[in-house]
Amino acid sequence: MRSTWWIAAGANLVMGVPCVVPVWLLWYVAVNGPLADLGWTRREPTENDGMLLWLVIVVPIVTAFVLLWWLANDFARRWNTAAARVYWPVCALVTLVPSATLVIFF
Template sequence: MRKQWWIAAGANLLMGVPAVVPVWLLWYIAVNGPLADLGWTLRDSSEDDGVLVWVVLAAPVVTVFALLWWLVNRFVRRRNTAAARVYWPVCVLATLFPSFALMIFL
């Protein structure tokens, strides 16, 4: 399984489908929290519960996904001879590809 990028890319593309949920949660927290405080975005006018509720909901989801992503990539990385400076950025981009595709096409 040396230098078989299709395994790493496929695993991360598959991980990218459920990654849409944690990416959306992080985006929602950023838009209604720190980015709105800096003036980069406008808060949702109906969002009056605060961000703490979303942090409590998002923290376990993001943590579980990040742990699962790391474990899958650790397993696949052992069987790949690519340099780490190439492997990890490619895996992150492959994981984020479904989220980017949804942002662009929907």
């Protein structure tokens, strides 16, 4: 069986575009929640509704994206001959490429 790495890379790169939303939501919760409690950042001054509302929004969106990502990669994994210990981390990193591009250039 031939290794079709480009299917997995292309699927993860395409999935990386909507991944920007869950990454931003996780960053926002971390900055206004645990990291602010540790003193690493300052909370948004106008964020006075608490974090429970954000968790109600963030948890379903992140869960849906992770489930979709896992199902897509599990399907693409069938045609790839790479070892699982290489395949999954590389797929995760390729998915984060659009988010990293936005952070670097904007």
